[in-house]
Amino acid sequence: MLIGVPTEIKNNEFRVGITPAGVAELVHHRHEVLVQEGAGVGSGLPDEDYRRAGARMVPTAEEVWGEAELILKVKEPTGTERPLMRRGQVLFAYLHLAADPQLTHAVLDSGTTAIAYETVTRGRTLPLLAPMSQVAGRLAPVLGAYHLTEAQGGSGILMGGVPGTRRARVAVIGAGVAGEAAAVMAAGMGAEVTVVDINLERLTQLDTVHQGRLRTLASSKLNIAETVEAADLVIGSVLIPGAAAPKLVTADMVAAMHPGSVLVDIAIDQGGCFENSRPTTHQDPTYRVGEQIYYCVANIPGAVPQTSTAALTNATLPFVLKIADRGWREAMAQDEGLLSGLNAHDGVLTHQGVTDAVAGPLGLDPQLDYRPASEVVSS
Template identity: 70%
Template sequence: QMREGQILFAYLHLAASAECTQAILDSKVTALAYETVTRGRALPLLAPMSQVAGRLAPVAGAYHLTQSQGGSGVLMGGVPGTRRANVVVIGGGVAGEAAGVIAAGMGANVKVIDLNLERLAELDKTHQGRLDTLASNAMNIAEAVADADLVIGSVLIPGAAAPKLVTAEMVETMRPGSVLVDIAIDQGGCFENSRPTTHQDPTYLVGDKIYYCVSNMPGGVPQTSTAALTNATLPYIQRVASQGWAGALSHDAGLAAGLNAHNGQLAHRGVFDAMSDQLSLDEAQDFTPVEDILANA
């Protein structure tokens, strides 16, 4: 049972859970979210788990494409004289890049879709054309999804709920036995029909399409995930412990971006916007900017 005055520094994903957000507000703890801490444009405490989830996604997708798992029976890399699997990755961030690289390494044809043209140019240059890149819009997504054997969703808006970019109508155009892996499920998912699943029961069918929406995908490889996460988080934890949460946040704007709630009020705009209707929140009473919290700490 958390209580007022305690510091909670962990993955929170509050924008995807009204229940967790309400518990944070009721307990009045100081809640720092790994997933919204920034360093420039990067998310240093989310990146390790994004890399793990991204590398796992094509492996999970390839397994569930096998006929024994209900999939279409397409091999990712094919063999000479047969077609390779078509893989579409929506979102070209850390997780999306990792997913694309592994899928391409398995021999699949890979398309990466992203809204940021500079990011697409970076991916094209870095991977020397091994990943096809497409600008994100409804038409490009619909056309790519229709021809995909495997769609991997890795869309991220830091702290906010993931946008639903793949509609049910798009999925209906896919071949029977196609697979969709939603890495963004911890932030609510980026497919219209996504709902959280577990490692013990990872998939479900919508029509004849397979959805893999496991929350906390890195939990499936805990040795790797724990070491990678500790490498990233320990320096921040040491600073919070030695300087106090307010002192550490005052000296690091990127760490301050991790403050999601304090003393019963939300401090992250993305979380507030996602939860305001669900929890009937009032901005004047339930939201205080980080700068104001630190000024009065």
């Protein structure tokens, strides 16, 4: 199979779809890999490393998209990339279609076969989302702590305080991979951390593993409101695979917080779990609503591309090899987890969560514009 890796063009996105080590594995399996010149530079991976691994380097994105049967990307197609999508080609990337009806419309119009990293499953886990969730989770308290400083307009509290002063109070909404990573990092910085989740089994697990260092609280509107009001930093990490994130933190809850409090929405890729969340960029990461600061960068792991690109390739490569070695239909027929990653094919949606989120905004007919992935693969 001919596999293409274009340069990412999203704002301040320095990750790349695969490392030279991943290219070498694909070449070993007798596949051809086409990489756009400069695609890996932001991740500390020069073109020469890709050449030595066996990739063919080309100067433009148009050549990559025009020739490749399988496109490997990090983030969803944007801007000039969207017209390059085409029927008969497979796109494998973080897509987050539920949060972006316009992108969904472009994907459907193109007829491309779109497989989303974030909906691929292994049992009850999301193996391709997990590494980036870990990165975003570990970064979130660091970013929040920075924006809590007076110089950034924050309240001026230090996460761990010093003897004789109070420590910052951190609320983590959602106890998944990102939420746990955020909670552990915040606790390691000395903050008082409360984790809120609807899953009592998961809260029990966190309490046991972390030996009571994290305060756990069952999710309810009242518990969320009281925890948010008392917090200096709120980290949102709520996820429903493939679907738009629920808006659990309302504008009224935030308005009751201390002036200069900070909210970091890790769930912004899926629309965000705060009522007033809207996507921002690394170039312009924050905005104020009233007296509170929102940080809603949609590609947080892009800030540490050397770590993120390596972690992403470690997770995606086994699935890429399955698709390349067997073709996407056979690979999905043999792997139900990969099948769950199929979001769209030949102009129809194939993931129920995405369909539920975008059917209204796009005026779609679920009877005509949705087919279960299993039917598509078997047809």
